[in-house]
Amino acid sequence: MKMYVAGHWIDKPQTIDVRNSYDNALIDTVPRADQGDVERAVQSAERGARAMAKLTSLERARILLRAAELMTQRKEELGQLISREEGKIIAEGRAEVLRAIDTITGSAEEAKRLHGETIPLDAASHGAGKFGVTLRVPCGIVVAISPFNFPLNLVCHKVGPAIAGGNAVIVKPATDTPLSALRLTEILLEAGLPPEGINTLTGGGAEIGDLLVSDRRVRKITFTGSRDVGEHICRTAGIKRVTMELGSNAPVIIMPDADLEKVATAVAATGYANAGQVCISTQRVLASGRVYADFLDALTPKVAALKVGNQLDESVKVGPMVKEKEAIRVEEWIKEAVSTGARLVTGGTRHGAMYAPTIVADVKPEMKISYDELFGPAVVVTPFTEIEDAIALANDSRYGLAAGIFTENLEWAWKFAREVQSGNLHINWGPQWRADLMPYGGLKESGFGKEGPAYAIEEMTELKMVVFHLSS
Numbered sequence: 253m254k255m256y257v258a259g260h261w262i263d264k265p266q267t268i269d270v271r272n273s274y275d276n277a278l279i280d281t282v283p284r285a286d287q288g289d290v291e292r293a294v295q296s297a298e299r300g301a302r303a304m305a306k307l308t309s310l311e312r313a314r315i316l317l318r319a320a321e322l323m324t325q326r327k328e329e330l331g332q333l334i335s336r337e338e339g340k341i342i343a344e345g346r347a348e349v350l351r352a353i354d355t356i357t358g359s360a361e362e363a364k365r366l367h368g369e370t371i372p373l374d375a376a377s378h379g380a381g382k383f384g385v386t387l388r389v390p391c392g393i394v395v396a397i398s399p400f401n402f403p404l405n406l407v408c409h410k411v412g413p414a415i416a417g418g419n420a421v422i423v424k425p426a427t428d429t430p431l432s433a434l435r436l437t438e439i440l441l442e443a444g445l446p447p448e449g450i451n452t453l454t455g456g457g458a459e460i461g462d463l464l465v466s467d468r469r470v471r472k473i474t475f476t477g478s479r480d481v482g483e484h485i486c487r488t489a490g491i492k493r494v495t496m497e498l499g500s501n502a503p504v505i506i507m508p509d510a511d512l513e514k515v516a517t518a519v520a521a522t523g524y525a526n527a528g529q530v531c532i533s534t535q536r537v538l539a540s541g542r543v544y545a546d547f548l549d550a551l552t553p554k555v556a557a558l559k560v561g562n563q564l565d566e567s568v569k570v571g572p573m574v575k576e577k578e579a580i581r582v583e584e585w586i587k588e589a590v591s592t593g594a595r596l597v598t599g600g601t602r603h604g605a606m607y608a609p610t611i612v613a614d615v616k617p618e619m620k621i622s623y624d625e626l627f628g629p630a631v632v633v634t635p636f637t638e639i640e641d642a643i644a645l646a647n648d649s650r651y652g653l654a655a656g657i658f659t660e661n662l663e664w665a666w667k668f669a670r671e672v673q674s675g676n677l678h679i680n681w682g683p684q685w686r687a688d689l690m691p692y693g694g695l696k697e698s699g700f701g702k703e704g705p706a707y708a709i710e711e712m713t714e715l716k717m718v719v720f721h722l723s724s
């Protein structure tokens with residue numbers, strides 16, 4: 253596929269292969285953008301920002317609604333593309349398309365809800381004769397840097413609110429999974445987006461990322477990805493608005509009164525979807541010592557039964573990881589933990605980019621598979637005695653994106669909600685659950701700012717204060 257720069261679809265002599273991680277088959281190639289492409293994209297976005305700002309709220313909403321219609325008409329094609337380029341099973345690819353349609357539709361709705369407010373300036377001691385209103389205006393140019401694991405929906409979470417707010421957007425999709433973003437660009441243009449309202453650059457972050465985020469003409473950056481890259485972007489960006497959706501090692505607390513069958517079902521669902529490559533995947537299970545062994549007995553057969561293989565096979569439940577080197581990393585982390593006292597319960601084998609769904613028990617908090625972000629198809633289990641111990645373990649992390657608890661005790665559930673340091677908290681389900689309309693974001697080094705169209709659009713607009721000095 254070509255990339256979209258300054259109103260044109262262009263090729264480049266240097267290209268990047270996009271491969272199916274299951275069999276390494278070539279899916280397509282994309283251009284490798286360079287410094288000149290970045291400059292052309294930013295210049296185009298300057299013009300595009302002026303064009304976008306002239307559109308009425310209704311016009312922006314109609315463009316996004318038409319895009320959602322086109323996505324609906326092509327949902328099977330998009331689902332197949334997601335699964336092929338990312339490796340998630342086809343059922344998850346199709347589900348991602350439906351969520352992406354929700355995200356674009358929600359963004360269209362928010363385009364019509366942008367509003368200011370009146371400010372009672374006469375409430376000030378020197379405010380007699382003053383009348384104030386606020387206005388929301390576009391930031392201008394938004395740079396959207398998206399990850400590989402949701403190559404359509406997480407692009408929509410950035411592009412949709414940016415367009416709804418009247419901005420031009422430059423998309424930099426993940427190098428491993430750029431095709432869905434390019435297809436979305438086609439759809440938005442077909443839906444009537446001004447030709448320079450979007451640019452989509454394909455290429456390595458090291459080659460073009462710093463150029464984009466450091467450019468003074470860019471007024472807003474929205475990034476989803478690793479904590480380390482997020483910190484680098486923050487240091488490089490300078491004075492501009494930034495939203496960071498970063499990593500996690502999400503904990504789940506199992507209290508002694510929990511329904512263990514329900515817990516095992518939830519952990520199997522939320523720990524291994526997309527081969528564990530979800531920033532809110534269940535990673536650390538903290539189980540009361542009173543139910544620790546019984547929980548492992550309930551979980552193990554469910555995980556062992558997860559069929560691994562070709563993600564396009566309807567019977568497969570866990571596909572390959574995005575590339576083999578990531579599966580090798582997961583394998584090494586788990587071997588390291590087992591060598592220092594952890595216990596392999598099931599799984600632990602690798603074939604190319606496919607890593608078998610794995611449970612590791614008796615894990616200590618100081619082990620890498622506990623304190624760092626594993627981002628693979630494995631769950632690690634650690635015992636605790638009292639809820640205070642479980643909350644301390646859950647909070648013993650630089651991350652704070654999502655967490656869950658299983659209990660029928662209202663006081664325990666409320667204590668968890670009040671004291672666990674995470675942006676998304678789930679009672680009686682695992683942490684890997686998100687409705688695309690809800691405010692979504694982390695605490696601590698899991699980032700800052702919120703996604704969800706109603707919340708992201710505020711991050712992608714500026715607030716002006718207007719004061720009328722009246723003569724009477």
